[in-house]
Amino acid sequence: xxxxxxxxxxxxxxxxxxxxxxxxxxxxxxxxxxxxxxxxxxxxxxxxxxxxxxxxxxxxxxxxxxxxxxxxxxxxxxxxxxxxxxxxxx
Amino acid sequence: xxxxxxxxxxxxxxxxxxxxxxxxxxxxxxxxxxxxxxxxxxxxxxxxxxxxxxxxxxxxxxxxxxxxxxxxxxxxxxxxxxxxxxxxxxxxxxxxxxxxxxxxxxxxxxxxxxxxxxxxxxxxxxxxxxxxxxxxxxxxxxxxxxxxxxxxxxxxxxxxxxxxxxxxxxxxxxxxxxxxxxxxxxxxxxxxxxxxxxxxxxxxxxxxxxxxxxxxxxxxxxxxxxxxxxxxxxxxxxxxxxxxxxxxxxxxxxxxxxxxxxxxxxxxxxxxxxxxxxxxxxxxxxxxxxxxxxxxxxxxxxxxxxxxxxxxxxxxxxxxxxxxxxxxxxxxxxxxxxxxxxxxxxxxxxxxxxxxxxxxxxx
Amino acid sequence: xxxxxxxxxxxxxxxxxxxxxxxxxxxxxxxxxxxxxxxxxxxxxxxxxxxxxxxxxxxxxxxxxxxxxxxxxxxxxxxxxxxxxxxxxxxxxxxxxxxxxxxxxxxxxxxxxxxxxxxxxxxx
Numbered sequence: 069x070x071x072x073x074x075x076x077x078x079x080x081x082x083x084x085x086x087x088x089x090x091x092x093x094x095x096x097x098x099x100x101x102x103x104x105x106x107x108x109x110x111x112x113x114x115x116x117x118x119x120x121x122x123x124x125x126x127x128x129x130x131x132x133x134x135x136x137x138x139x140x141x142x143x144x145x146x147x148x149x150x151x152x153x154x155x156x157x158x
Numbered sequence: 159x160x161x162x163x164x165x166x167x168x169x170x171x172x173x174x175x176x177x178x179x180x181x182x183x184x185x186x187x188x189x190x191x192x193x194x195x196x197x198x199x200x201x202x203x204x205x206x207x208x209x210x211x212x213x214x215x216x217x218x219x220x221x222x223x224x225x226x227x228x229x230x231x232x233x234x235x236x237x238x239x240x241x242x243x244x245x246x247x248x249x250x251x252x253x254x255x256x257x258x259x260x261x262x263x264x265x266x267x268x269x270x271x272x273x274x275x276x277x278x279x280x281x282x283x284x285x286x287x288x289x290x291x292x293x294x295x296x297x298x299x300x301x302x303x304x305x306x307x308x309x310x311x312x313x314x315x316x317x318x319x320x321x322x323x324x325x326x327x328x329x330x331x332x333x334x335x336x337x338x339x340x341x342x343x344x345x346x347x348x349x350x351x352x353x354x355x356x357x358x359x360x361x362x363x364x365x366x367x368x369x370x371x372x373x374x375x376x377x378x379x380x381x382x383x384x385x386x387x388x389x390x391x392x393x394x395x396x397x398x399x400x401x402x403x404x405x406x407x408x409x410x411x412x413x414x415x416x417x418x419x420x421x422x423x424x425x426x427x428x429x430x431x432x433x434x435x436x437x438x439x440x441x442x443x444x445x446x447x448x449x450x451x452x453x454x455x456x457x458x459x460x461x462x463x464x465x466x467x468x469x470x471x472x473x474x475x476x477x478x479x480x481x482x483x484x485x486x487x488x489x490x491x492x493x494x495x496x497x498x499x500x501x502x503x504x505x506x507x508x509x510x511x512x513x514x515x516x517x518x519x520x521x
Numbered sequence: 522x523x524x525x526x527x528x529x530x531x532x533x534x535x536x537x538x539x540x541x542x543x544x545x546x547x548x549x550x551x552x553x554x555x556x557x558x559x560x561x562x563x564x565x566x567x568x569x570x571x572x573x574x575x576x577x578x579x580x581x582x583x584x585x586x587x588x589x590x591x592x593x594x595x596x597x598x599x600x601x602x603x604x605x606x607x608x609x610x611x612x613x614x615x616x617x618x619x620x621x622x623x624x625x626x627x628x629x630x631x632x633x634x635x636x637x638x639x640x641x642x643x644x645x
Contacts, residue, residue: 077533084540084560093552100556107563114530114570115580116599117415118332121407122606125423130509131559131613133430137516138552138617142624271637275549282546286539293535298523303530304576306591311575315597319590323583331581331596336604347604354611361618415582419607505607512614519621 073113076106093144094136101132327483327491328412337417337494337501341465348501351508352458355451358512362519383437393435400428408502412491418498422505429510433517447514450507457503464493464500530571537564551620551630555613562609566602573598 083103090096104127111120139145301308318335328334336344384390404424411417433441483490525532537560544557573595581596620630627635 074529077529081533081536081540084537084544087553087556087560088540088544088548093550096553096556100559103560104563107567110567111570114574115578115594116570116573116602117580118330118417118420119566119570119599119602119606121416121420122423122603125420125427126606126610127563129427130423130430130513130610133513134516134610134614134617135552135556137513138621141516141519141621142630144552271633275633279547282543286543286546289542290536290539293538294525294532297528297531297535298525300524300528300531302524303528303571304574306575308572308575308595310572310597311595315595316590318596319581319583319593320588323586323588329583331583331593332599332603335596336600340600344604347608350608351611354615358614358618361615361622415580417603419603423607423610508611512611516614516617516621 073110076110076113079106080110093139097132097135097139100135101128104128104131326494328494329491330412330414330417332415333412333417333494333498334491337411337497338492341497344497344501345461345465348458348461348504351504352454355454355508355511358515359447359451362515364519383435383440390435393431397428397432397435400431401425404428404502404506408498409488409495411498411502412494413488418501419505421498422502423509425502425506426509426513429506430513433510433513438517445510447511450511450514454504454507454511457500457507461497461500461504464497528571530574531568534564534568534571537561537567549631549633551623551632552617555616555620558616559609559613562605566605569598569602 080103083099083106087096087099087103090099104123107127108120108124111117111123136145318331318339322328322331322334322339326334326338328338404421404427406421407414407416407424408418408421411421429441429445483492489495541557541560541562541564544560545554548554548557575594578594579592581593581599583593623635624630627639629635629638
C-alpha cells in the first residue's frame, strides 16, 4: 500500500512539473484534470471519503470545465494553420 | 494572434509616402490626431521629421495625456486587426502603424523589458529553491506520518469524536463539526461563495444586445447541446441517476460521507452536464441564472435564520430547539439536516451560475 | 534528515507547493498562473489531510455507536479541507473572469507581452 501511495505521489509531482513545461494550454488543463483525479484517489487512501467525492466532482468536473470554457472564449482551442496557439501567442 | 503583420508594414510605407507627399497641405491635427498618437512616439520621428513644429507639439500634448489615453488606445489597437488592410486614409491607417511600431521599436526598450523579465525569473527561481529548502527542513522535523502521538490529535478532536454523537446527533463527525460546532465558519464559507458569484456576475455581465449577438453568432452547441446521438442518449440515461445521487449525498450528509459541500458540487456538475448535452434550451426550463441566484440568496438567508438562534442563546448550540432523534435515522441530528440542504443548494447554484456566466460571455 | 522520507505525504505536498509557487511566479500566461494557484491549493489540502491521518484508524464516521477516539482519525482537517476545496473553485472562477476581462482589454493573456506592447509605450 505504501508503494502504491508513493507511486501516486510521484505521479502528482510529474503532473505538476509537466504543467509547468507544456506549451499548449488545453493540454495543461487536461493534465491538471488527471492531477485532480489522482488526488481524489489519495484522499481515499487517507481515509477521507467525503474529500474524495468533493475533489472528484470539483477537480475533474467543474474546474476543468471552467478552464476549458475560458480557453474557448480566448480562442485557444482552435487549431488554425498559421500558428500553434500556445501560451506565447494567445 | 500574430504580432507582425506584413500588411501593417505595407500600410506604413504607403502611409508615410502618402503623408510626406501631402503634408504641406494637410493640417497636423488631421494627420496626427494627438489622441491616437501616444504609442508611436520615438520611432516615427526619424521618418517624419519634415512635418514641422505643429507635429511635435501634438506629440507632447499626447504624452502628457498618455495615461488617460492608454485605455482608449488599447481599445483601438484591439480593434485594429478587424480593420480592412488598405485604405490610406489617416484614421484607418493609424492603428496599423501602431502595431508595426511595436515590432520595430527601439531595441533599448525591448532589451530592457527582456532583461527585467530574465532577472525576475532568476530571482523567482532562487526564491523557490530557498522556499523548498526551508519547507523540506521543516518536514524533516515534523512528527512521523500516521503516528498517534501527533500533537494535532489533541483534546479538541477527542472531544468531537467522543461527545459528538450525543452533542449533535450526527453519525458523520465531519458533518457534525462543520454544521454544528463550527457552523459560523461554514456560514462564512457560504458567504465567500455568494461573494464570488456576485463578483463574477459583475465582471462578466454584458449588455443584452451583445448577448444576443453572441447567441446569434455561434454557440449553437451551447444552445442545442451536442449533436452526437450516443452522447445524448448516455447522458440522458445518466442524468436522473446522477441527480438522485447528488440529492442522496446531500440528504445523508449526517449519516454517511458527503454532505452539503460534496452533494452540492455533484448537483451542480449534473446540471452542467445536462447543459452540455441538451443545451441551454433544455436547462433554462428549470435553471436560469436569475433563478439560481435567487435560490442561492434564499438558502443563505435560511441558513442565517436557523443559526441566529444560537446567537440568541449565547452560542450554546441548538440542541433544545429541535429534538436530535435516534442517531442513524434520516430525520435526526437536529438542524444539521436542513443546514445541509441549505449548503447544498448554495453550492449547486453557485457552480451552475458560474458555468452559465462563462458560457454566455463574449469578448 | 529526521523524518524527511517517512513523512512522504508531507514531502510531496511541500514539493507540489513549491512547483505551484514557481508556476505562479515564472509563467507569463495568466491561465498557467491560475493552474499554478490551484496546485498550491491542493498541496495545502494534501498537507492538512496528511497531518490528520493516523495509521490503522478508520474515517471519522461513528460505527455502531462506538465513540472511542482511538478508533477514528482526526476529523478537523477533513472539515477544513472540505470547505476549502469548494472555496478554491470559486476563487478559480473569479481569477478566470478577471483573466477574461484582461483578454478583452488587451487581446492577449501574456502578461509580459502586454506590458511591452501597451504599458511601456503608453508611459513614454
